[in-house]
Amino acid sequence: MDDGSSPPRPERSGTVAAASAEPSQKVSPRTALGACSLAWRAAPGTLAAYAVVTLATGALPVATAWLTKMLLDGLFDGARLSALTGVGAGIAVTGMLAALAPQLIEYLRGELERAVGLLAQDRLFTAVDGFVGLARFEDPAFLDRLRLAQQGGEAAPNQVVDGALGVVRALLTITGFVLSLFALSPVVVALVLASGIPTLLVELVLSRRRARMFWKIGPTERREMFYGDLLTSVEAAKEIRLFGIGAFLRGRMLADRRTANAAKRKLDRREIGAQAGLGLLAALVAGGGLLWAVTAAHAGAVSAGDLTMFVAAVAAVQGGLATLARDTARCHHALLLLDHYLEVTTAGPDLQVRARPRPLPPLRQGIELRDVWFRYSDQHPWILRGLDLRVPRGSALALVGLNGAGKSTLVKLLCRFYDPTRGRILWDGVDIRDVDAGELRRRIGAVFQDYMSYDMSASENIGLGDLDALHDRARIEAAAAEAGVHDTLAGLPHGYDTPLTRLFFMESDKQDPATGVVLSGGQWQRLAIARAFVRDRRELMILDEPSSGLDAAAEHEIHTCLARHRGGQTRLLISHRLGAVRDADTIVVLRDGKIVERGDHHALLAAAGEYARLFHLQASRYQADTPAS
Structure with missing residues (x-):
C-alpha cells in the first residue's frame, strides 16, 4: 500500500547520517x-x-x-x-x-x-x-x-x-x-x-x-x-x-x-x-x-x-x-x-537498543498508542499527528484513509521499523522501545501489499515466515491450506519442492516445467498469506491489502478464512476496499496523519462522515453497473 508517506531522505537514521556528505579524502x-x-x-x-x-x-x-x-x-x-x-x-x-x-x-x-x-x-x-x-x-x-x-x-x-x-x-x-x-x-x-x-x-x-x-x-x-x-x-x-x-x-x-x-x-x-x-x-x-x-x-x-x-x-x-x-x-x-x-x-544500531531489554509479555490486554507523532526528520512534515488509539486483544481494527493519510507509517511503527518522534506504543503496557525488536517481530505476522516473491521452492517461500517451520512439511501444508493455495502447490511438477522460478536453470532446461514454474499474481498473494499464517507464535496479524490481487470469489474466500482462523488473534487490516473492512470491530479513518473518525461499520455509516462518503462512493460504482429490474 502506497499511502504517500514514504521517506524522502530520513536523516534521523542515526550514525550513518554522515553518509549524505561527500566522504573525506x-x-x-x-x-x-x-x-x-x-x-x-x-x-x-x-x-x-x-x-x-x-x-x-x-x-x-x-x-x-x-x-x-x-x-x-x-x-x-x-x-x-x-x-x-x-x-x-x-x-x-x-x-x-x-x-x-x-x-x-x-x-x-x-x-x-x-x-x-x-x-x-x-x-x-x-x-x-x-x-x-x-x-x-x-x-x-x-x-x-x-x-x-x-x-x-x-x-x-x-x-x-x-x-x-x-x-x-x-x-x-x-x-x-x-x-x-x-x-x-x-x-x-x-x-x-x-x-x-x-x-x-x-x-x-x-x-x-x-x-x-x-x-x-x-x-x-x-x-x-x-x-x-x-x-x-x-x-x-x-x-x-x-x-x-x-x-x-x-x-x-x-x-x-x-x-x-x-x-x-x-x-x-x-x-x-x-x-x-x-x-x-x-x-x-x-x-x-x-x-x-x-x-x-x-x-x-x-x-x-x-x-x-x-x-x-x-x-x-x-x-x-x-x-x-x-x-x-x-x-x-x-x-x-x-x-x-x-x-x-561499524555503524552500530540505527534504532535505540536497550542494553538489557525488557521481556515482551504475552498480549493479554492489547496494544495502545499514546499521543504518537512521527516525521522522518526536523526538515520534513509530520506524517502522524498525536494519535491516541487502543486495540484490545482479539479485536479486529481496520485502518481506512486516502493515500498519504499515514496508514503505512503506522504499520512501520507497530513493527518497529521506526520509532515514534514523540509518544509511545505500548504492548500490554510495555513500551516496545524497551523490548528486543526481534522478539516483538516474532509475535507479528504480516502480509504487506509489496510482498516478496522469493526465487526459491514453494515450501521455502512459506517456511521463510518462520525458520523453525522451514523443514516442517505438516506446518507448511497447513498454512498453505489456510491460505487456499495447497491444491495449487501440491499439483506442481515436484509438489512443494518445485522451484517457483526459472532464473537459475540453463537455457536448454527452461522449457521443462519440472525445472521451475511461474505463479500468477493471485497465487503469489495467497503464498504470502500462507507465509504469515505459518508463524504459530503470532499475536498480531497485519494485513495490508491482503486481497488486492484476487478476484471477488477468492477475496471472499480469503476474508472468510481469516475470520475462521482468527482464534483470538488481534488483527490490523488495511484496505481501500471498504467492503473488506466492514466486519472489523473498530474502523479508524485517518486523514493527514490524524484520526478523524472511529467506530464500527454501522456507526460510521450513521454518522454520515468521511467513511460513509467513501463507502457510498465505492458502492455507487457497483450499483451503477447493476441493470434495472
Whole structure:
C-alpha cells in the first residue's frame, strides 16, 4: 500500500547520517589497520606466504644485476672458469626464481582474494542484517555508501595488502640499487631519487580525484542500473511493450552511462597528460645518467660491469619509484573505498537498543498508542499527528484513509521499523522501545501489499515466515491450506519442492516445467498469506491489502478464512476496499496523519462522515453497473 508517506531522505537514521556528505579524502590509520586485520583473519598462513614470496622478488633484480656485473668484470679481468661458472649458475638460479615467482604470487593472491572476499561479505551482510529499522535502506546516500562498501569490502583489503607489499618490495629494490649507484655517482643517485617525488605526488592527487569522481557518479550509475534492470524485468515487460517505452528507457539508461563515461574520460585525459610529463622527466634523467656513465666508461673511470650495473640500476630505481608511486596511490584509493566498508560494518544500531531489554509479555490486554507523532526528520512534515488509539486483544481494527493519510507509517511503527518522534506504543503496557525488536517481530505476522516473491521452492517461500517451520512439511501444508493455495502447490511438477522460478536453470532446461514454474499474481498473494499464517507464535496479524490481487470469489474466500482462523488473534487490516473492512470491530479513518473518525461499520455509516462518503462512493460504482429490474 502506497499511502504517500514514504521517506524522502530520513536523516534521523542515526550514525550513518554522515553518509549524505561527500566522504573525506584523508586516510586514517584505523582504515589501514582494518584492511590488514581483515586479510590476516581471513587467511593468516596464505597472507604470510604471500608476503614472503612478494618481498623476496624485490631482492632478485639487485642480485641478478650484481651477479651480471661480477660475470662481466670477471670476463674482462681474466677470472678462472670455475669462478665464472659459479656466477653463471647464480644468474640461472635467480632467473629461474624470477620466472616461477609470478605464478606462485598469482596463486597466493587468488587464494587470499577468495578468503578475504568471503569474510568481508559475511561481515558486511551481518552488519546490514543487524540494522533494526528501515531508515538506512530508505536513504539514497546510505545506499551509495553500501554499494561502495560492497565493492570495497571484497577488493580493497587485497588491494591494500598488494599495495603495501608492492611499496615495501619497491623500497627493497630501490635501496639495493641506490647503494650500488652511490658508489659510482652520488649526484646521479640524488637526481634519480628527486625525479620520483613528482611522480609520487601526482599519483596521490590522481587517486583522490578518482575516489571523488566515483562518489559523485554513484547516483548516475545507480540510475543506469535501475533502467537496465527495468528493461530485463519480467514484471515490467508487459507495460514496456504495451506502452512502447523500451527505446525511451534505453535512451535514459545510455544517457546515464554517457554521463558516467564522460566523468571517467575527463579524469583519464588528465592522467594521460600527467603521466606523459612524468615519463618525459624520467627519460631526461635516465638519458643524462647514461651519457655520464658512457663517458666515464670511455675514460676508464668505471668498468664494463659497472656500466651494466649503472644502466640496470637507473632503470630499476626509476621503475621502482614509479611502482612505489603507483602502489601508494592504489593503496590510498583502496583505503578510501574500504572506509565505506568500515563505516557500514561499524555503524552500530540505527534504532535505540536497550542494553538489557525488557521481556515482551504475552498480549493479554492489547496494544495502545499514546499521543504518537512521527516525521522522518526536523526538515520534513509530520506524517502522524498525536494519535491516541487502543486495540484490545482479539479485536479486529481496520485502518481506512486516502493515500498519504499515514496508514503505512503506522504499520512501520507497530513493527518497529521506526520509532515514534514523540509518544509511545505500548504492548500490554510495555513500551516496545524497551523490548528486543526481534522478539516483538516474532509475535507479528504480516502480509504487506509489496510482498516478496522469493526465487526459491514453494515450501521455502512459506517456511521463510518462520525458520523453525522451514523443514516442517505438516506446518507448511497447513498454512498453505489456510491460505487456499495447497491444491495449487501440491499439483506442481515436484509438489512443494518445485522451484517457483526459472532464473537459475540453463537455457536448454527452461522449457521443462519440472525445472521451475511461474505463479500468477493471485497465487503469489495467497503464498504470502500462507507465509504469515505459518508463524504459530503470532499475536498480531497485519494485513495490508491482503486481497488486492484476487478476484471477488477468492477475496471472499480469503476474508472468510481469516475470520475462521482468527482464534483470538488481534488483527490490523488495511484496505481501500471498504467492503473488506466492514466486519472489523473498530474502523479508524485517518486523514493527514490524524484520526478523524472511529467506530464500527454501522456507526460510521450513521454518522454520515468521511467513511460513509467513501463507502457510498465505492458502492455507487457497483450499483451503477447493476441493470434495472
